[in-house]
Amino acid sequence: MVAFLRYLINGISLGSVYAIIALGYSMVYGIAKMLNFAHGDIIMIGAYIVYCVMVYLTMPPLIAVLCAVVVCTILGIVIERLAYKPLRQSASLAVLITAIGVSYFLQNAAMLIWGSNPKVFSSVFALGSLRLLNGELVISSETLLTIGANIVIMVALTLFTGKTKMGKAMRAVSEDKGAAELMGINVNRTISMTFAIGSALAAIAGALLCSTTNPNLVPTTGSMPGIKAFTAAVFGGIGSIPGALIGGLLLGVIEILGKAYISTELSDALVFAVLIIVLLFKPAGLLGKPMREKV
Amino acid sequence: MSEATTRAPLLAVSDLHVYYGAIHAIKGISLEVYDNEIVTLIGANGAGKSTTLNTIAGLLRPRQGTVTLNGAPIHGLGASRIVGLGLSLCPEGRRIFQQMTVRENLEMGAYSRPAAEIPASIEEMFQRFPRLREREKQIAGTLSGGEQQMLAMARALMSKPRLLMLDEPSMGLAPILVEQIFSIISELHASGVTVLLVEQNAQMALQVADRAYVMETGLITMQGDASDLLHNDAVQKAYLGS
Numbered sequence: 001m002v003a004f005l006r007y008l009i010n011g012i013s014l015g016s017v018y019a020i021i022a023l024g025y026s027m028v029y030g031i032a033k034m035l036n037f038a039h040g041d042i043i044m045i046g047a048y049i050v051y052c053v054m055v056y057l058t059m060p061p062l063i064a065v066l067c068a069v070v071v072c073t074i075l076g077i078v079i080e081r082l083a084y085k086p087l088r089q090s091a092s093l094a095v096l097i098t099a100i101g102v103s104y105f106l107q108n109a110a111m112l113i114w115g116s117n118p119k120v121f122s123s124v125f126a127l128g129s130l131r132l133l134n135g136e137l138v139i140s141s142e143t144l145l146t147i148g149a150n151i152v153i154m155v156a157l158t159l160f161t162g163k164t165k166m167g168k169a170m171r172a173v174s175e176d177k178g179a180a181e182l183m184g185i186n187v188n189r190t191i192s193m194t195f196a197i198g199s200a201l202a203a204i205a206g207a208l209l210c211s212t213t214n215p216n217l218v219p220t221t222g223s224m225p226g227i228k229a230f231t232a233a234v235f236g237g238i239g240s241i242p243g244a245l246i247g248g249l250l251l252g253v254i255e256i257l258g259k260a261y262i263s264t265e266l267s268d269a270l271v272f273a274v275l276i277i278v279l280l281f282k283p284a285g286l287l288g289k290p291m292r293e294k295v
Numbered sequence: 296m297s298e299a300t301t302r303a304p305l306l307a308v309s310d311l312h313v314y315y316g317a318i319h320a321i322k323g324i325s326l327e328v329y330d331n332e333i334v335t336l337i338g339a340n341g342a343g344k345s346t347t348l349n350t351i352a353g354l355l356r357p358r359q360g361t362v363t364l365n366g367a368p369i370h371g372l373g374a375s376r377i378v379g380l381g382l383s384l385c386p387e388g389r390r391i392f393q394q395m396t397v398r399e400n401l402e403m404g405a406y407s408r409p410a411a412e413i414p415a416s417i418e419e420m421f422q423r424f425p426r427l428r429e430r431e432k433q434i435a436g437t438l439s440g441g442e443q444q445m446l447a448m449a450r451a452l453m454s455k456p457r458l459l460m461l462d463e464p465s466m467g468l469a470p471i472l473v474e475q476i477f478s479i480i481s482e483l484h485a486s487g488v489t490v491l492l493v494e495q496n497a498q499m500a501l502q503v504a505d506r507a508y509v510m511e512t513g514l515i516t517m518q519g520d521a522s523d524l525l526h527n528d529a530v531q532k533a534y535l536g537s
């Protein structure tokens with residue numbers, strides 16, 4: 001029982017990281033209608049920045065994460081400007097291939113700068129831990145922080161897209177760029193802003209990922225979590241904030257429980273099997289709305 | 296027309312050429328709209344009416360020619376800049392934001408205006424279109440076709456345009472709703488809005504308009520007072536089905 005609870009909490013923690021990454025994927029997909037395969041690699045860059053600022057500049061974790069957020073935000077805007085914006089009118093296959101190219105570029109740049117030996121993350125946010133059930137169930141501060149960060153980010157983004165002028169403009173652009181432009185919305189700036197937010201979230205996800213489940217930081221660290229988070233976004237319904245949350249959490253829990261009770265090797269396969277089953281019954285994902293048009 | 300020509304036009308399009316890649320869709324058209332007029336642009340499917348309006352609104356860039364609003368050239372500006380200058384397009388097919396509420400759609404229409412003025416404008420729209428008030432919090436995609444057209448027009452009016460361009464506002468609507476749309480256009484005109492109207496329903500468009508232009512395959516082939524064109528043999532044959 002205690003073991004199950006421990007797995008469940010670990011699953012929720014990993015799922016929270018997936019949810020934060022999925023959110024960035026989902027927002028960018030919603031607005032630019034493209035799969036930004038480089039999103040996972042922004043996570044990796046963010047994690048390296050956190051590592052460097054803490055180890056080489058011996059700054060506190062909070063400052064390190066802040067630096068990573070700034071760097072990744074700028075990186076996200078620059079990538080969109082240089083790589084994706086010129087292809088705004090191109091076939092989606094061209095954009096997809098470009099995104100894969102950007103992903104390899106970032107991985108190789110990281111390899112050049114930081115080498116291929118893993119940088120070992122010592123716990124970034126070590127603050128002690130929470131002991132429950134007479135000390136049988138130990139929840140680390142990193143886990144609590146990850147879950148807390150996820151909740152804060154989800155609430156903040158829901159308010160942002162639901163209540164603010166910029167957030168509503170983002171929703172308008174993601175539905176119909178031409179109509180949004182007719183309203184006076186600067187579409188280019190709105191897309192830039194979305195990449196900025198997605199990349200900032202990726203930086204936070206990178207720090208959380210490396211201080212919880214993935215302490216060995218290498219240039220390919222972002223790939224697998226990126227793909228899983230993409231799966232989570234599709235699972236929950238791409239373009240939907242609660243969808244990213246639910247997709248991410250489910251994926252994390254299924255992965256950890258699958259590892260614990262079925263097989264470590266099969267857990268990833270299990271994750272994708274569940275995805276396929278869900279998509280068979282709900283092609284738009286759990287919370288995705290199928291687009292209908294009234295004529 | 297005679298008194299109109301003595302004033303400077305509110306909108307002037309001159310020798311406009313627009314291409315889609317290699318397709319020459321608009322082949323050098325010129326038209327004017329004066330303050331407080333209703334001008335209609337009629338023509339068969341594919342004549343280039345929507346292309347003309349989209350180019351004026353800044354969604355498309357002309358390869359040649361000029362568009363001026365109040366004497367100032369606007370053909371180099373993007374759509375998001377032009378709406379702030381007092382020219383608003385209610386596009387073909389309505390293109391409301393289906394996943395947003397009625398109220399949010401109206402707020403988007405006023406995107407370029409100060410936030411403080413928006414609630415009063417929304418109230419104005421609710422008075423003109425009472426159905427929208429009942430549906431304020433409803434997701435726009437769930438509105439009926441007629442309600443969606445009302446919303447699209449209200450949204451276009453939220454920018455407080457001097458010139459409102461309507462692209463086939465009666466498309467796909469039942470006759471009773473078509474009547475309603477046209478009476479709203481007359482009301483808007485009476486309240487001082489200048490209208491450039493593209494319509495399939497040439498009969499009703501010519502009845503409500505002051506002047507008209509007829510387009511055929513990218514060119515303007517006829518123009519004049521709407522009442523004259525309404526009784527013109529060629530126009531009757533081609534567009535009025537008689």
Ligand SMILES: Nc1ncnc2c1ncn2[C@@H]1O[C@H](COP(=O)(O)OP(=O)(O)OP(=O)(O)O)[C@@H](O)[C@H]1O
Pocket residue numbers: 315318320338339340341342343344345346347387
């Ligand atoms: N996006 C596009 N790409 C290529 N050609 C286009 C495009 N849009 C329109 N055209 C072509 O340009 C010409 C003019 O089209 P436009 O939509 O302006 O006609 P219209 O007068 O508005 O017709 P309708 O009454 O059917 O709305 C047509 O021949 C059309 O096929």
Ligand SMILES: [Mg+2]
Pocket residue numbers: 344345346387
């Ligand atoms: Mg048209």
